[in-house]
Amino acid sequence: MIKAVVFDFDGLTLDTESSWYESLKQVYTKYGVEFPEESFFQTVGTFDGDFKPYQFLSNALQGTPDSESLKEEVHAIFHDIMSQKQLREGILDYLESAKKLGLKIGLASSSTKSWVESYLRAYGIYEYYDCIHTSDDVSRVKPDPELYLLALRSLGVEGHEAVAFEDSLHGLHAAKAAGLYGVVVPNAVTHHLPFTTHDWKLASMADMSLAELIQQIEAASASIHQE
Known part of the structure; x- marks a missing residue:
C-alpha cells in the first residue's frame, strides 16, 4: 500500500533545468561557441557531473571573459x-491530492537547501512537505540513493x-536504487533521454490524477506478485 510520495525539485516541481539550458545556450551562442549539449544532459539531476559550463566556455575563448563573468551573464538571463x-x-494538484489522500509528502533534491526552500516559499508550496532533503543533508547526491533513503527514514515508510x-x-536511478516506485515526468530538456527503469511515465502530471496513478501502480505491483 502506498503511504508516501516524494518529489524531485529542479525540472519536476519547477522547470529550472530548461531555463538553465536556454540561458547557457544564449551565452554560448553570443560568443560563437557551440554548446556541448550532451555534456550538459549528463549533469541533469545531479551536481556531481564533470561538466563545468562557465570554465568550458572561458577556455574556448582563451580566458576572456573569465568564468565568473560568464556565470554572471548566464545567471542574469536565468x-x-x-x-x-x-x-x-x-504539481499543485498532486500536492493537494496527496494531502487529501492522507499520504506523507517528501522532497528529495540534489540542489542546496537555500535554493530549494527559497523557491518553495516564493511559490507558496513549502508547507505541503513533511520532509525536505537536499545536498546539504547527504554526502552523495543523485544518482546515489542516499537522498531517497533519508527521505524514507524521515517519512517513516x-x-x-x-x-x-x-x-x-539520475533521479530515477536514485529512487529505484532506494526501492521506491518511480514515475518519470520528463521536461523539455529531458524528454529525449532513454528512460527504461520507470514504473510509470507521464508527459504531464495533469494527464492522470494522483489517486488513479497510485491505483494503477498498486494494481501492477499486485499482478507481478501474483505471478
Whole structure:
C-alpha cells in the first residue's frame, strides 16, 4: 500500500533545468561557441557531473571573459526567465491530492537547501512537505540513493510504500536504487533521454490524477506478485 510520495525539485516541481539550458545556450551562442549539449544532459539531476559550463566556455575563448563573468551573464538571463516561470503543470494538484489522500509528502533534491526552500516559499508550496532533503543533508547526491533513503527514514515508510516523481535519469536511478516506485515526468530538456527503469511515465502530471496513478501502480505491483 502506498503511504508516501516524494518529489524531485529542479525540472519536476519547477522547470529550472530548461531555463538553465536556454540561458547557457544564449551565452554560448553570443560568443560563437557551440554548446556541448550532451555534456550538459549528463549533469541533469545531479551536481556531481564533470561538466563545468562557465570554465568550458572561458577556455574556448582563451580566458576572456573569465568564468565568473560568464556565470554572471548566464545567471542574469536565468533569473529573467525564471521571473515568468510557473510551477510545472499538475504539481499543485498532486500536492493537494496527496494531502487529501492522507499520504506523507517528501522532497528529495540534489540542489542546496537555500535554493530549494527559497523557491518553495516564493511559490507558496513549502508547507505541503513533511520532509525536505537536499545536498546539504547527504554526502552523495543523485544518482546515489542516499537522498531517497533519508527521505524514507524521515517519512517513516519503506521503499515499496512510496512513489518517487522524477524528470531525470539520475533521479530515477536514485529512487529505484532506494526501492521506491518511480514515475518519470520528463521536461523539455529531458524528454529525449532513454528512460527504461520507470514504473510509470507521464508527459504531464495533469494527464492522470494522483489517486488513479497510485491505483494503477498498486494494481501492477499486485499482478507481478501474483505471478
